[in-house]
Amino acid sequence: MESEQHTEGKPESVKDVRICQSRAVDVDGVWQMIRERAEAIVEDEHGLRVLLEDVILSRNSLSEALSVRLSRKLSREDMTREELMPLLGGIMEDEPSLIEGVARDLCAIVGRDPACDSPLQPLLFFKGFHAISTYRMSHHLWDAGRKELAMYFQSIASEVYGVDIHPAARIGCGIMLDHATSFVVGETAIIEDNVSILHEVTLGGTGKETGDRHPVVRSGVLLGAGVKVLGRVELGEGAKVGAGSVVLDDVAPHTTVAGVPAEVVGVSREGAPALEMDQHLDCRGHI
Template sequence: MDTSTHQPSLLQLLREDLNCVFERDPAARNRLEVLLTYPGLHAIVAHRLAHGLWKRDLRFAARWLSYFTRMFTQIDIHPGAAIGRRFFIDHGCGVVIGETAEIGNDVTLYHGVTLGGVSWNPGKRHPTLCDGVMVGAGAKILGPVTVGKLARVGANSVVIHDIPESMTVVGIPGRVVLPEDQRRQPQRGIDLDHHLMPDPVGRAVATLLGRIDDLEAQLVMLKREQAAGRQDLVEAGTPANNARIVTIH
């Protein structure tokens, strides 16, 4: 999370939200198109206005603006949620962000993501996403858990525990799939390669296939040695049919 004391203006935040679309979506062609046709951008613009009303205790106005925005964007962001800079929602349909959610800078969400709660008790009950987090389509992050800096949540995963920074989590419930010494380090600031998730089943099958190849190579070598040994016996004058040679089938 950004700990700096400098508070950017609303105009600066909106300008950054617009610019970050071009960094993370190759389909974005020009500013006018993005301004008019990107529901994710519309939702974050409306949320920044609603959040300002919320902090001024204009709660009904904030909730009404949030409700109105949801009708047109299919993105439900509670006006109480705290969202950092350069936030990007790709496609957007079905995204839900709860009241006490906290989102850092340079975070990316895909459609169908839920940052939800698991308790009716007041207080912190929604997730915290640190800087640079990427959450794949359909993922659910539930409860007051913390997703560490630059972590990635795979599509359709369900996260109910904290995630260390720079780690990848997949599955239901979400599990870290790589040990610390095997983490894939992104080559650029924002890692959008969420399709490059580790595949433990595929890795196990590949290991088995490699072992089979090794055994077949050893079998071929043994057969060649056997044939060479038979030939040596024949050349030495010993009848091949009297030699005690074990045939490998």
């Protein structure tokens, strides 16, 4: 057994964290769009009839539909669908703001992903959305003191989606997790609102520190595929990180970085790169 003791990390210094603070979303309106799209599809795609009837057309709300969809994905011998559905539904009933975050995630995907033309698609098919939604359930359980059950959901989500998000991490609303495979988020990481993240991104720690040891990602940030951000570094509002980069130091707001280790290569052309999804580095703005 190793004899070294964990060293204490830096004390929490993050102020004014913006988690789900943007304008409210019309949850009922999002649900209506989903139902209307399902009604149109079921007439033409008879192979999807059972799925659409079970998840959408026989349900009365977005929260009910989500509990069904996640239960179909996450159920197994340890916890059956019949056990999962009321558990997930109860979580959303206990925390109504959770379903608002879900609806904002759906709207973010529709608004930023040109391959998506309806909130029905991520609800049914996109594992990035499923993974973030499962995290939202586990985070609620973690905050409620039900840590073992929260970690159970983390474990199952890692197996099913290939995404590993610690339930203690703090993640805002309007998140687009595109493709999602191999996305990893550590225990003390913070992701603010309206962030877009591609596959194989890691928000990790370094060494054996305890305490606040994972990254802080401010609103509007775009993280390209394969980005690794390690340690208690802060990515400022509207920053952009090029694909494959390794970030070990703070990134100033509205700054573009790339490379291993990442260096400043320009200034973000957009106020919120996450919303535009433009992954050009724009070196013309180099400082």
